[in-house]
Amino acid sequence: MTDRSTAHATFTIERRLTVSREKAFRAYADPRSKARWFVGPEGWERSDHKLDFREGGGPPGGLIHYYNALYQDIVPNERIVLAYEMHMDSTRISVSLGTTEFKSDGKATRLVYTEQVVFLDGHDHVAAREHGTRALFDNLAALLEHEAQAT
């Protein structure tokens, strides 16, 4: 019998984005924009990219990481709560709730992301997940910074 285990964790990431809350929300939620920052590490190939359900990718020739999300609560320009699961090939490695809050901070936006996660059967761990998620928000912050400078 496979050894079954669970490990629960919570982590929070904050970023100051140099655009209004409306622009930040759009960059976060719009599929075309999201495709530009919601990506794996450099060198990964992505496949079958849809905002709603299945998003995935992985190192060339390597394991496929799948991201399967369900939006649970959306308040335009203010909040997105989604549940998602991660797979490595056919193995489910974690299930998460991700809450993203957009708060006005003068002309900028303070984004607060909180992830409540359960890792399954000893696959993956919170340090790696937090590291990977921080990289995504770095992408988003850099993209918005770049756009703000271009206009």
Add this chain to the structure above:
Amino acid sequence: MTAVSPTRSVEHGTIRLERLYKAKPQRVFAAWADSEARAKWDVPGRWVITEQTFDFREGGREMKRFGPAGDPRFLAQARYVDIVPERRIVYSYGMTDRGEPISVSLTTVEFTPVAGGTRLMLVEQVSLLDGRDKLAHREEGIASKLDKIGLLVSEAA
């Protein structure tokens, strides 16, 4: 007329509950998997369920309308993510109160055989929305349901 938008807030919390049942994991698991059994305990205290659908499988979605007698103000919508028969159930659910969001949860239920029965561990990771519920209150509701399971599974098989 302009509607006043409510102040948005999110409170994150984790509820952990444990129960020892004098029944085999198979029987305790069935309290979740079997719709007839689940309809008997899946609401806190003396509240009532007025409408409920079942779809117990990975990816399956369920809804449940419930509340105090005569006031079924709450709606829960769940999706099962991970099911390991007689071992584990992971599901997420959102809840509304008269259409307004009150919470989104990720719940893990684990069943472990122990001498004389089953240990059930339930962990609910919850995001409480806009101040419409409290962690202690939610915990009380879940505890009440787990106690009902105890009564159900100790009935003569």
